[in-house]
Amino acid sequence: MKSAEDVRTENLEAIIRDMAGGSVAELARITGKDPTLISRWRSKNPKTRKVMSHQTAREMEKALKLPMNWMDQDHTATALPDAVPVVAYHPEEPLEDGEIEIPAINVLVGAGNCIHTEPVREERRFRYSTEWLQRYGLRPDKLIRHKVRGTSMEPFISDGSWITVEMGTTQIVDGNVYLLRYGSQISVKFLFRRYDGGLIIRSFNPSEPDVVVPIQDLEHIEVLGRVVESTNMLIKPVK
Template identity: 30%
Template sequence: MPRPRKQPARELSQFHLRLQELVSGSTQADFARRAGISQSGLNKILGGGDPSLATIIALAKAGRVSLEWLVAGVNKLQDTDIIEDFSFVRRYDVRASAGPGALVPLDDLDGTSRFVAFRTEWLRRIGLNARQAEVLIAVGDSMEPTIRDGDLLLIDRGIDSVVDNGIYVLVLGGMVLVKRIQTRRDGSAVLKSDNQHYDDEVIPAAELPELRVEGRVRWYGRTI
């Protein structure tokens, strides 16, 4: 029986060769950490994968070279005035529900992500550490008109308890929810929706340990 033909290796572009040059100056694990991506994700790109623009920017920043050099091979010096102005926050493929359905446990995150760029100075001004930030996608209409289906949510994961009458990402019964929380003197809590067509949900004090605060929503954005 004839052996199957071995598939030819994918020819690497000049971009991939320049990236290999950058990574060779350190370990793959260290370079991936500085770029904010997984080591397996870096390996895929080094093998010929096509990263998103945000990931290419993060790779250039991690390698301390200009974006223009990494993409086109010219002007190698890093333009720090541009790159250092921004922080790149991971956008995970997990959807937080602002209504019924689309309920995905945060524990299902596999490290696969893209990035959203925010001005570092703006993040600092609102008191948000980029290392503790994540971007999720809202699903459902229970938080309308404040948050709509498909909105991007910037989450402060450094907040794991109720600190004010803000909007929080919660996990309850294996479900991810976006709600306001009102605590009561008897130890219970009320989950509130901005959409008046949804009823409040009371969480008895005895069940409160099952409610986990995964972060506070600090910003949302949408396309028009």
């Protein structure tokens, strides 16, 4: 495992390469740091090398408009075997061969008690390869993305996550996750069949009790689709 010092040094090299055009002098100009000091952070000679402090790392992040603690995170994960790099794209870019887009519905769906739908103030489109769809037997015309609000499914599905729903897949398989309408609420829950024909609506969060729906009340439940994927964000937006 890399030390914090090694990680900061690697990130410093990446910053010089990608944000300062390979120039220590340019990085010194951007950050206000002494170029000699920057060179000492990079030095491989233990006699001249200086360790970048925690405070300095935070100052560098602020000057470079990087997220807090960015300097302390290993950003070389794509060098691991079989890792696939993330590729950014502009919304107006045409789809590549073998890609499809799945629309995102502009409502939040609940993962909690008494949570109603509300508009999503975020525009997203999600690209998938046709090979991925074929592997899981999914049809693109049945897939919709929704954003989740609530904590009852955490940490399995976090508050703010996006989920992919296979709309129209309503046959209940015990333990699968579904998008369902219960009265005026739209929720994301595990579903289980009861021995008497009723239904158990279950959250992942153990603090949330099961909801038991007797068979005579099933008319108030509408299963909208099966959740086939979730995307959890582990950080907050920076702007």
